[in-house]
Amino acid sequence: MKNRIECNVCTNENCFIKQGCFGEWLNKISSQKNQLWYKKGSYIFREGEPIYGIYFIQHGGIKVVTTSLHGREQIVRLAKEGQILGHRGLRKTYYYFNSVAIMDSLVCFVENELFYEACMNCPEFAINLIFFYASELRRAELRVKYQAQMNIREKVAMAFIYIYEAFGMNPETKMLNISLTRQDIADIAGTTAEQVTRQLSNFESEKLIARNKREIIFLNIKELENIIGDYKIE
Amino acid sequence: MKNRIECNVCTNENCFIKQGCFGEWLNKISSQKNQLWYKKGSYIFREGEPIYGIYFIQHGGIKVVTTSLHGREQIVRLAKEGQILGHRGLRKTYYYFNSVAIMDSLVCFVENELFYEACMNCPEFAINLIFFYASELRRAELRVKYQAQMNIREKVAMAFIYIYEAFGMNPETKMLNISLTRQDIADIAGTTAEQVTRQLSNFESEKLIARNKREIIFLNIKELENIIGDYKIE
DNA sequence: TCCTAAACCTGCATTTTCGCATGTTTATTA
DNA sequence: TAATAAACATGCGAAAATGCAGGTTTAGGA
Numbered sequence: 001m002k003n004r005i006e007c008n009v010c011t012n013e014n015c016f017i018k019q020g021c022f023g024e025w026l027n028k029i030s031s032q033k034n035q036l037w038y039k040k041g042s043y044i045f046r047e048g049e050p051i052y053g054i055y056f057i058q059h060g061g062i063k064v065v066t067t068s069l070h071g072r073e074q075i076v077r078l079a080k081e082g083q084i085l086g087h088r089g090l091r092k093t094y095y096y097f098n099s100v101a102i103m104d105s106l107v108c109f110v111e112n113e114l115f116y117e118a119c120m121n122c123p124e125f126a127i128n129l130i131f132f133y134a135s136e137l138r139r140a141e142l143r144v145k146y147q148a149q150m151n152i153r154e155k156v157a158m159a160f161i162y163i164y165e166a167f168g169m170n171p172e173t174k175m176l177n178i179s180l181t182r183q184d185i186a187d188i189a190g191t192t193a194e195q196v197t198r199q200l201s202n203f204e205s206e207k208l209i210a211r212n213k214r215e216i217i218f219l220n221i222k223e224l225e226n227i228i229g230d231y232k233i234e
Numbered sequence: 235m236k237n238r239i240e241c242n243v244c245t246n247e248n249c250f251i252k253q254g255c256f257g258e259w260l261n262k263i264s265s266q267k268n269q270l271w272y273k274k275g276s277y278i279f280r281e282g283e284p285i286y287g288i289y290f291i292q293h294g295g296i297k298v299v300t301t302s303l304h305g306r307e308q309i310v311r312l313a314k315e316g317q318i319l320g321h322r323g324l325r326k327t328y329y330y331f332n333s334v335a336i337m338d339s340l341v342c343f344v345e346n347e348l349f350y351e352a353c354m355n356c357p358e359f360a361i362n363l364i365f366f367y368a369s370e371l372r373r374a375e376l377r378v379k380y381q382a383q384m385n386i387r388e389k390v391a392m393a394f395i396y397i398y399e400a401f402g403m404n405p406e407t408k409m410l411n412i413s414l415t416r417q418d419i420a421d422i423a424g425t426t427a428e429q430v431t432r433q434l435s436n437f438e439s440e441k442l443i444a445r446n447k448r449e450i451i452f453l454n455i456k457e458l459e460n461i462i463g464d465y466k467i468e
Numbered sequence: 469t470c471c472t473a474a475a476c477c478t479g480c481a482t483t484t485t486c487g488c489a490t491g492t493t494t495a496t497t498a
Numbered sequence: 499t500a501a502t503a504a505a506c507a508t509g510c511g512a513a514a515a516t517g518c519a520g521g522t523t524t525a526g527g528a
Contacts, residue, residue, distance in 0.1 A: 133367030148424030190382030
């Protein structure tokens with residue numbers, strides 16, 4: 001457990017709440033927020049649970065995942081520090097998705113009422129939130145297209161680019177800053193763990209990646225991007 | 235061509251702009267908006283074109299469609315009167331999607347500057363816009379899951395439910411209020427026109443639908459919904 | 469260090485989806 | 499009304515994706 005971090009001393013300058021929410025309102029949120037610590041693998045919220053407010057990730061990593069259909073799951077989003085969480089549920093009563101920590105994570109929780117007031121009273125924050133949603137919507141709808149039209153090779157390449165963009169890699173070792181199982185990658189790509197392994201073998205023999213134990217090393221990101229062609233997200 | 239319709243006399247009470255934008259600001263928008271008439275099949279905007287503002291559908295129907303990948307397209311959204319159009323592009327410079335009239339349509343256009351000002355000055359409108367985005371994002375991300383996990387039968391059933399919810403049907407004839415080609419339906423379902431035809435044959439022999447010429451008659455919507463199980467959007 | 473469970477890899481048979489080809493029906497226009 | 503083009507239906511072989519089985523590697527705890 002760590003000590004409580006107030007917004008005005010938080011070093012997370014890119015935190016979403018700070019994009020347009022200042023002074024009095026930031027202080028209000030800071031003093032009224034809850035701060036919660038989640039161990040890797042534990043749920044922040046589950047589908048069907050009541051929605052009381054919204055989360056901001058102070059530290060760590062989180063996956064938003066749908067419940068299964070035909071025995072499969074789908075990872076809808078990866079989020080890291082500074083990012084907002086639970087924003088799909090605004091004005092709704094119950095969550096539609098599950099949210100699971102993929103690293104030990106510290107999360108700030110703000111109640112609905114206070115959050116709505118902040119939106120109404122900080123127009124700059126509201127408009128930034130609108131821009132953020134527009135961007136997320138664009139990405140999600142592109143992903144609909146990708147899921148509908150890409151073949152497995154492209155989907156798996158896309159999953160790696162997505163993970164790379166969400167969490168980045170260590171510039172020295174060229175390893176991803178996050179450790180995901182083949183199943184997690186499959187749940188992002190929209191396929192099965194076996195297919196991920198097969199594509200990894202292909203990519204390895206093409207010298208696009210290398211494998212060290214279970215870690216993946218990126219040898220040629222440009223070429224991985226070429227696999228998905230013009231079809232990059234954003 | 236029809237005459238210009240001002241917002242205060244427009245009978246479209248469910249128009250998005252009227253959800254939180256009143257008095258002075260509604261008048262401002264009404265007097266500064268452009269009104270444009272599009273014939274069925276013509277483009278409202280195309281991918282790559284510069285974004286100057288946002289649209290509201292006064293009358294008609296529109297499909298938002300992505301450019302092709304492997305020779306396929308994907309219909310991302312169907313929209314009818316009262317709905318907003320072009321909102322994915324907020325703060326961006328160029329459109330990411332194409333927008334095509336699927337009936338003769340009358341559309342109101344509001345410039346970016348004015349729209350942003352309205353958002354900043356009508357907090358109720360801004361928050362309704364936020365709620366709308368949250369809802370659209372939820373839908374889009376569910377569709378990612380559906381595209382990834384459903385089989386063809388489920389996808390085609392889902393496409394019909396989607397069209398039905400977007401445009402409704404004539405309660406007498408049980409025909410959809412919109413005429414779409416097999417290819418359009420395939421572009422919603424995320425498959426090919428041949429597969430749509432095959433599923434239609436199946437649904438027909440199961441007495442879920444009937445076919446009269448090229449029109450589709452809904453005999454049993456409940457059962458169509460059952461095909462997609464708990465997995466209804468919204 | 470050893471042991472055990474979980475994760476991973478790969479071959480192969482099965483299932484699903486695709487896409488062409490061909491013939492038919494429907495809508496449109498002269 | 500006839501001619502023509504577009505849209506639709508359907509069989510079938512090809513291609514892609516899936517899922518199981520069996521063996522291997524790795525991580526983590528005793």
